[in-house]
Amino acid sequence: MTADPISPIPQSGRVREVPPAVAAMVDLIRQTWRQAEPYTPEISQFFYGMLFTLAPATRDFFPINMESQRGRLVRALVHIIQLVDRPDDLAPFLRQLGRDHRKFGVVPKHYEAVGTALLAALKRQLGDVWTPPVERAWAEAYTIIARSMQEAAGKDTNPPCWLATVAEHRRLSWDLALVRVEPEQQVPYEAGQYMSIEVPQRPRLWRYLSPANAPRPDGSLEFHVRAVEGGWVSRAIVSHTQSGDVWRIGQPMGRLAVNRESGRDVLMIAGGTGAAPLRAILDNLAQWGENPKVTLFYGGASREDLYDLEQLRALASTNPWLTVCPVVEHGEGLPGFAHGTLADVVTQHGAWPEHDVLVSGSPAMIRATVSRMLVAGTPLDRIRYDPFTID
CATH class of the missing domain: 2.40.30.10 (Translation factors)
Structure with missing residues (x-):
């Protein structure tokens, strides 16, 4: 598995009907994790000690100073496991993640060691709560994840990095x-x-x-x-x-994109350097003569945070399908700027029900914005955002 600080988040509201057994398995995992989560540092310390004992080669996957790693891998594993009942969201992410892990030289025995170490760490912390059904739920969920990642890695013909x-x-x-x-x-x-x-x-x-x-x-x-x-x-x-x-x-990941054939206009919401992937999409759209109408809300705490505003405005000046709306939280009175958080400003314009919505920024900004949009009535299956954090 990886040392990346992954924090997976479902990308859409498409929910496929899952078997009752899978739903029960995930419920059991979530219940027990709520009891274990306060002890993540202890679980992580035991996990890494066990992992490096079972598979010493995995030590080279991680930085020399493990202080920077802390509980990231354990939290990432648990977050992924809790999404087993969201196959439409999880499956593409796991395939990309499996391909990306080739850069470490990961082989099947490493997946086995990670699973064994994770279950051992949880068992040690949960004590009597760690019953046979609980152990079976965690083991089955992890097996599904590991298998998906290994299958994708085995089929990839690109370089590992x-x-x-x-x-x-x-x-x-x-x-x-x-x-x-x-x-x-x-x-x-x-x-x-x-x-x-x-x-x-x-x-x-x-x-x-x-x-x-x-x-x-x-x-x-x-x-x-x-x-x-x-x-x-x-x-x-x-x-x-x-x-x-x-x-x-490493391997390219993520599913942020504009479907030019959908017939729907597009709402983009970018916070700070979250503008980068949306600018890449706009850069790609600019090669076409006709595109859906795109409205980009670009926000930050202050005017200085909108570092790419002039370039985005220049792009809009030559592409009439693009409208750029700058937003600042502090700095009332700036001409041409909306004032408030992105969540506030975007939802002041309604639910955007006929738009495809792309959100990019910090995890806190994404969660706040998506939550407000859902309350405003935006369909969840129209909203996309990617499951990663920066540092």
């Missing part, structure tokens, strides 16, 4: 940088996807980033990276990346 050289590093502000890299081989991604990145300043600390451009003939990728508090990788990229650095890039 790509090498890319930093061609440009430019500070846009004290905490924000634009980085352009040139891969040795074309990375087969689609506009709106994200990918895991390893930089030489932070070996083994893979983090997800979204290219801000559609695929180009020269294969180059542009990333917009903000240094976040406690973000080991983001801070290293912003402050220490140099031209000539070699990055490793």
